[in-house]
Amino acid sequence: MSQGSAAAGEAVEWSGEVTWREVAGLREELFDRMDARPDGVSLDVRQVTVIDRTGLALLIGANHRARSIGRPLTLVAADGPVTSALSAGCVLPDFTIALVPGTAGSLVDGDPGQSGERPPAARPSSAEERSSGPTVDSGAVDAVVPSARPELGPGSWAAALDRYLDALWQGEHSTATAVALTLLQQGAPPERIINDLLARAQTIIGREWHEGRWSIAGEHLATAITESVLHDLSRAATNDPDTPVLGSRGQTAVVCGEREWHTLPALMATTVLRLRGVHVTYVAPSLPAEDLVEYLLHDGPTVVAVTCSSAINLVGAWRSISALRAGGMTIVCAGRGFGTDGRWGWALGADQWAPDIIRGADRILTAIDSRPHPPRAPLARTGIAQEIHFLRREHDQLLLDAVRAASTARPSLVQTDAAHRATRDRIEAILDIVASAAIVGDPAVATEHVTWLETGFRARSQPLDWAAAGFAAVLEVLPSDLVNTRAMTLTGLAACGRLPLPPEETHDGWVPPGSRHA
Ligand code: B12
Numbered sequence: 001m002s003q004g005s006a007a008a009g010e011a012v013e014w015s016g017e018v019t020w021r022e023v024a025g026l027r028e029e030l031f032d033r034m035d036a037r038p039d040g041v042s043l044d045v046r047q048v049t050v051i052d053r054t055g056l057a058l059l060i061g062a063n064h065r066a067r068s069i070g071r072p073l074t075l076v077a078a079d080g081p082v083t084s085a086l087s088a089g090c091v092l093p094d095f096t097i098a099l100v101p102g103t104a105g106s107l108v109d110g111d112p113g114q115s116g117e118r119p120p121a122a123r124p125s126s127a128e129e130r131s132s133g134p135t136v137d138s139g140a141v142d143a144v145v146p147s148a149r150p151e152l153g154p155g156s157w158a159a160a161l162d163r164y165l166d167a168l169w170q171g172e173h174s175t176a177t178a179v180a181l182t183l184l185q186q187g188a189p190p191e192r193i194i195n196d197l198l199a200r201a202q203t204i205i206g207r208e209w210h211e212g213r214w215s216i217a218g219e220h221l222a223t224a225i226t227e228s229v230l231h232d233l234s235r236a237a238t239n240d241p242d243t244p245v246l247g248s249r250g251q252t253a254v255v256c257g258e259r260e261w262h263t264l265p266a267l268m269a270t271t272v273l274r275l276r277g278v279h280v281t282y283v284a285p286s287l288p289a290e291d292l293v294e295y296l297l298h299d300g301p302t303v304v305a306v307t308c309s310s311a312i313n314l315v316g317a318w319r320s321i322s323a324l325r326a327g328g329m330t331i332v333c334a335g336r337g338f339g340t341d342g343r344w345g346w347a348l349g350a351d352q353w354a355p356d357i358i359r360g361a362d363r364i365l366t367a368i369d370s371r372p373h374p375p376r377a378p379l380a381r382t383g384i385a386q387e388i389h390f391l392r393r394e395h396d397q398l399l400l401d402a403v404r405a406a407s408t409a410r411p412s413l414v415q416t417d418a419a420h421r422a423t424r425d426r427i428e429a430i431l432d433i434v435a436s437a438a439i440v441g442d443p444a445v446a447t448e449h450v451t452w453l454e455t456g457f458r459a460r461s462q463p464l465d466w467a468a469a470g471f472a473a474v475l476e477v478l479p480s481d482l483v484n485t486r487a488m489t490l491t492g493l494a495a496c497g498r499l500p501l502p503p504e505e506t507h508d509g510w511v512p513p514g515s516r517h518a
Helices: 023-036 053-069 081-088 126-132 154-170 173-185 190-210 216-238 264-275 289-299 311-326 343-347 357-368 384-393 395-409 417-440 444-459 466-477 483-496 503-508
Strands: 010-018 041-051 073-077 096-099 251-256 279-283 303-307 330-334 352-354
Touching (some): 041 053, 154 173, 154 216, 190 444, 216 264, 251 264, 279 289, 311 384, 330 343, 417 466, 417 483, 444 483
Parallel strands (some): 010 041, 041 073, 303 330
């Protein structure tokens, strides 16, 4: 905390109560002023008599925003409820404060129904503040109860998403939590917060990472924060007396398909379903298809949601879906791995496709209320099962051979340890993607992967012809009787032919077979 007796910038004054009732209006005014005044704003909070967790969250968000946009925010404060709340939330040191002697008002615990009626309480000692005082962090979310406010407008959602992404960018867990919990307190349905804030933010950071603007470490940190916010939100929303009793709306399972390691989307869907009263068995990450169905047969759901976040995992999804079909279950597939319209999920034998988490929950509830399916055979095109069986059995050898083939053609691909690892990972993904394309019978799986690779290479200024090198190496090691998989590999290779001539090609003279350079 830095302190001063005088505050620069435009003066904004808050007085009386700063609780969930007032926060929306106060936020708008404060943020408008902050945007308008390059010299900053001094916020006089001396006349504040009561501040609750939403008010505190607003202050933290405003302070964070002031730093992001480089416009100072100074609090003109007395030794009163605002400074108590900030110190109890352990965020006092983050603020610039012009401290003026004098005391006013009281501190309430975040119960929106009571904040107006409660008589001013004595300020707790600092030890009490730390254990029981208001904080927007995970330990204090139990008392958050959504209000019955009118629906938030698109502007509020957009602003919240901006602030949430800012918090992820800065690695600020407590601000991210505050953004989500503030929406909840303003009356936003928890499932919309999950779908429109948390999932949306994850999608954006995924794109930012892929396009080279966000590091892998940053993405991991952001994912960890979002997972924790999801827990806090779930805990807070569960305390709403209107939340249906768990199990009152039946039973389901949400599972990651085999080899699928994106657990967070499945956890988001699980949370939404639990808040709707469904008893959910959450099985993630990847589990062998046979173990999954054996477990679920004992557990008892007749409806199972299978998630797949990347098309590289479609063979695993097919195995999971096939095992569940054999177990007589209705399958709702979801996740971007099944394609933008779910067509790859249908091709694998799913009964339903969910475009997003909310509609997924709707479809799962409808399926729970419907008659269960009898056991069914796997859905597969002729000859495909044998190819997939071979690819799975020989996976390690094929990968080894393909990496060797690629490195013989282009030694630079394995020149350093890092290059070798990257080459190995990318070739493994190509092996997976051509198998995925073959199993759903859609060349678009392979060509979309080429576009995806190309975007990543461009963003990192890496040679674009690497994609062709990878597909060519895979083609070289695939036996000739794997006609479907080879056809998809050739399609991928041909798509690489669209890429501009790479500089490296002229050095070692390697020409990818089947591409436009041949
Ligand atoms: C975090 C993350 C990871 C983490 C996952 C951690 C975790 N605990 O989940 C880790 C590091 C493990 C990871 C690994 C990989 N990842 Co990743 N990952 C992501 C990221 C950034 C966020 C995932 C997420 O939480 N999304 C939130 C969900 C809810 O949003 P959504 O996917 O848009 O889903 C919407 C709908 O599809 C639907 N939905 C999705 N799932 C479900 C489930 C149910 C039941 C329902 C009802 C609805 C539903 O609801 C959402 C909207 O409401 C995504 C980016 C992205 N766009 O998602 C990349 C992303 C999915 N990953 C990607 C890749 C490539 C990988 C790796 C191959 C990277 C690598 N080289 O190792 C591996 C593959 C691992 C594997 N075998 O599964 C790519 C996939 C692209 C592609 N064409 O294949 C993405 C899209 C990033 C990108 N932009 O390129 N990843």
